[in-house]
Amino acid sequence: MKQILLIVGIFFLTTTMAQTKSKSIGSSASDGGNGCFNSNSKILNIGIGFGHRSYYRFSGLGYSYHASPAISLSYEQAIPNKIGPGYLGVGAYLGYKSAYLLYDNYYYNNNKYYYRHNWRYFLFAARAAYHLDALNFEKGELYFGGIVGLRYQSYSYETNSLDPNKNSYALNSSSLYPTASLFIGGRWYFVSKVAAFCELGYGVSYITAGISLKF
16 A cells, blocks of 8 residues: 555656646647657666555465565667657566465474475566656656567475375466556656656556666
């Protein structure tokens, strides 16, 4: 909930700043010429994600579930010619996340053992975002878009048990399946080529925040 309130706050803050600047920027902003995203933009986003789906989870004595932060890397480059009242950026997205479920209260022949399920998630996708002139200014912007790609989930199982039936605890094997998602985001440049960004939309997490580098 706190993360959702954060991005909503960024949305309204950026919108308020955009409205305040609109009169002074005038026609130069309307054609995207002074926008932080324009026909020459090439941007690399490095993000950390918050909020994720728990694909497999137990609670109780002996169980512990752990998940790493979601890490994402995306690249976006503007199509030189405008499409409608703004610019379209296209590129690629790569996301990674890992998680494991450990049960360390397992007994066999009066000896204590553990078993552990490990998951790794990779998302490879094409990405597109639309940057409206009305929300695109010299140091900040709001944008929206989507990703389409493939999600790969790998699985491994480990245990130190001597139980001859220990493999019966293993789950399903790895899988590959298509995925798609929409997102909205905001970006603010605190120096000329470096910005903070935040996006709401599911990739390998529901909320992603990080740094944008402009080339």
